Amino acid sequence: MYISRNQRKIVTASIIFCCVIILISCTNFSDFDSLLSIHVIDVGQSESILIIAPNRNTILIDAGDEDSGRKVVRYLKKRKIDDIDVMIVTHPHSDHIGGVEAVVNKYDIDKFFMPDITHDTDTFEGLLQVLDKHDIDVSFGKKNMRMRIDENLYLFLLSPMKDHSDNLNNWSIVTKIQYNQKSFLFTGDAEHELEADLVEMYDANFLRSHVLKIGHHGSNTSTTDRFLDVVRPSVALISIGKENPYGFPHKDVIKRLIDRNIMIYRTDEQSNIVILSDGNEIWSYDTPWFR
Numbered sequence: 524m525y526i527s528r529n530q531r532k533i534v535t536a537s538i539i540f541c542c543v544i545i546l547i548s549c550t551n552f553s554d555f556d557s558l559l560s561i562h563v564i565d566v567g568q569s570e571s572i573l574i575i576a577p578n579r580n581t582i583l584i585d586a587g588d589e590d591s592g593r594k595v596v597r598y599l600k601k602r603k604i605d606d607i608d609v610m611i612v613t614h615p616h617s618d619h620i621g622g623v624e625a626v627v628n629k630y631d632i633d634k635f636f637m638p639d640i641t642h643d644t645d646t647f648e649g650l651l652q653v654l655d656k657h658d659i660d661v662s663f664g665k666k667n668m669r670m671r672i673d674e675n676l677y678l679f680l681l682s683p684m685k686d687h688s689d690n691l692n693n694w695s696i697v698t699k700i701q702y703n704q705k706s707f708l709f710t711g712d713a714e715h716e717l718e719a720d721l722v723e724m725y726d727a728n729f730l731r732s733h734v735l736k737i738g739h740h741g742s743n744t745s746t747t748d749r750f751l752d753v754v755r756p757s758v759a760l761i762s763i764g765k766e767n768p769y770g771f772p773h774k775d776v777i778k779r780l781i782d783r784n785i786m787i788y789r790t791d792e793q794s795n796i797v798i799l800s801d802g803n804e805i806w807s808y809d810t811p812w813f814r
């Protein structure tokens with residue numbers, strides 16, 4: 524049978540096309556592949572944030588309270604996380620450290636950061652024991668630390684920057700992620716004193732962030748007008764429990780966000796929140812509570 528040159532080209536092109544289709548369908552692509560994803564895990568009235576870089580390097584900021592540890596582990600497993608490259612414990616309150624034991628029992632941690640401050644509680648003692656048991660090297664997080672997580676993706680630690688005496692919230696390690704054009708700020712339980720220090724210490728262009736994890740679960744001790752005017756976020760993330768006894772998020776915080784037209788996502792209303800970015804755009808498949 525004679526096959527013309529043109530027919531041969533068509534057959535070759537068809538075979539290549541079929542191979543590409545088979546390859547694509549065999550590869551387990553998810554929505555998150557080759558993207559940065561930020562996951563505010565719904566851990567009730569506590570906090571845990573998972574960050575997965577496009578190269579699958581992983582950062583975990585806090586692990587929720589003791590009751591939430593297993594939930595955090597389940598979430599990591601669901602996201603097929605093998606190990607944690609950077610774990611940050613923002614400060615020693617139980618709603619941020621209680622779940623660490625469950626996480627380190629299941630996952631290897633490459634770098635572990637916490638602030639250089641102790642807390643006289645069983646939960647904090649338990650944290651130190653479990654870190655010791657697993658031979659985890661602890662580094663004290665502080666201002667002006669920078670790590671490269673992926674090509675064009677950097678992690679900055681902005682604080683603590685001084686002795687905040689007995690206000691543990693203000694000892695929070697504040698973290699910034701810069702991925703190409705987009706930036707993300709995670710403030711732990713930072714209150715207005717630390718926010719003011721950040722504004723004093725850093726250039727406004729550096730603090731400017733497209734996504735802001737609201738400090739201290741939306742308490743009115745945080746998220747001041749001045750801080751918002753410097754950071755100028757378009758998206759706010761709030762980690763809080765349903766009908767929590769503190770009345771968080773405070774109505775004045777919500778008003779300050781709404782007045783600035785900042786899109787609000789909150790775990791009490793929508794459970795887990797996932798924000799995605801390719802470094803140029805930011806989006807989510809979750810419906811914001813306010814837009």
Ligand SMILES: [Zn+2]
Pocket residue numbers: 569570616618619712739740
């Ligand atoms: Zn907290």
